[in-house]
Amino acid sequence: MEPGQGTALPLHPDCTALLQRLERAGVRPVSELSPQAARRLGMRLYDLERQQGESSLLRQLIRFKGATIPQLAEAMGRSEAELDHLLDRLYLAGSVLRQERQPGVVTWSTRLSQQRRTLQDRALIDRLGDPGQPNPRAQARSDRLTTENLYLGGKLRARLYLPPGCGSGLLPVVLFAHGGGWVIGSIETHESLCRTLCEQSGCAFVSVDYRLAPEHPWPAAADDVECALHWLVSHGSDLGLDINRLGVMGDSAGGNLALVAAMAARSAGLCKPRALVLACATLDPSLGLPSYRDLAEAPFLSAADMRWYVSHYQPDPGHWRGSPLVGDLRDLPPSLVIAASHDPARDDSEVFSERLDAAGGQVTLQRYEGMFHDFILFSGAIAAGQEACGAIARMLREQLQP
Incomplete structure (x- = not known):
């Protein structure tokens, strides 16, 4: 050029x-923002794709009233790993529920009436763990990210x-x-x-x-x-x-x-x-x-x-x-x-x-x-x-x- x-x-x-x-x-443009405002608003640019993905996923769950990750992946044409991550974020935010009626089969839904979460969730267990103990993932890791x-x-x-x-x-x-x-x-x-x-x-x-x-x-x-x-x-x-x-x-x-x-x-x-x-x-x-x-x-x-x-x-x-x-x-x-x-x-x-x-x-x-x-x-x-x-x-x- x-x-x-x-x-x-x-x-x-x-x-x-x-x-x-x-x-x-x-x-x-970030040049129009103060440093403090840039930290609050500038990163909106990076978040748009994730937010749109979450909105699309919630719409699908409302349509299904409950579905497994493979069912959602097939309906939305997205990878199971990507949906797994999005659902975890929504779950921790309290926007979706998860149920495991039979071992290994987790069903997600948008019902918001549940008053408590089970301790089956990996992130919640980690939060309750003793930070002074060795990291268990160094010995045994999950099949998911x-x-x-x-x-x-x-x-x-x-x-x-x-x-x-x-x-x-x-x-x-x-x-x-x-x-x-x-x-x-x-x-x-x-x-x-x-x-x-x-x-x-x-x-x-x-x-x-x-x-x-x-x-x-x-x-x-x-x-x-x-x-x-x-x-x-x-x-x-x-x-x-x-x-x-x-x-x-x-x-x-x-x-x-x-x-x-x-x-x-x-x-x-x-x-x-x-x-x-x-x-x-x-x-x-x-x-x-x-x-x-x-x-x-x-x-x-x-x-x-x-x-x-x-x-x-x-x-x-x-x-x-x-x-x-x-x-x-x-x-x-x-x-x-x-x-x-x-x-x-x-x-x-x-x-x-x-x-x-x-x-x-x-x-x-x-x-x-x-x-x-x-x-x-x-x-x-x-x-x-x-x-x-x-x-x-x-x-x-x-x-x-x-």
Whole structure:
């Protein structure tokens, strides 16, 4: 794209349709929001697909007046694993009921008159458990994806995702840092992505709820993700995780933090992750690469949005922990880099790939035409998002599985 063309290249029709839906839903550019309002409202963008899925599921349950997961999956044309997750969320919220009239056959309904819940539910049992006892999932795991909230080092919150049917052996694990410009986002907003990749790759995921700016400017977020990596290396085996098969991943600002954590681990001799995945990573806080000019008015993330984020995070553009492109890229793990053609941060990914290749690294760059920043979060609505998630899962299986 030549300078000054802006976003003249056409968006993919899937992206155009999604943006129209978001506009009708009243989603505003993050640059129009204060940091506090952004945390309350900015993540609505990530939640729309999940909320629509829940509404559709409730409508089907009302029609059936009670159904099993296989019956719902067939009626809705969706996977049983996806419906299982949605039903669990609705159950914990008190919106649906579950009954097991015969062993192994659970029927769900929308009757709201039940006054108490049974203790058959895994999440409720976990809540009642003694936090000082060893994690039982390290010895015996379920045939369905399970999650557990953790506190790393006593105060850093994280969420562990275990893939279905994983048995009792040690699992490969991916440390995940969420996007959100270092200002918004959380393990909640990226739960769907982590679940999808956990299920498809067969790897455990640990998603880190690092501190956010402006209350905690640079390098707080980088410190937290590096702390999480240190904690995993020291304690991961207690959770049934194989730290010798460790990957690091992040999207958007999380890609910056994931790369910095991998570089720090290498420099400190802590460990060398076996895989690195960066999705639409924002690696140049100086915002000096051409795509920030050529795609200044790109949808979902504009150059003005990026300036707003960076102004709150306040990283040092001359230090590799703030701007990893200026650091030493030698001896990094095999890397998969996902880029979008209509992303102001597109050149961050492309320059990083070129420099990593020049430094002797193994890198695969996949650029998706017609896509906007962080499109992988919309894999439920955009086919390219599904394709990118599939590529990430394959890479993780290849690098981390035996």
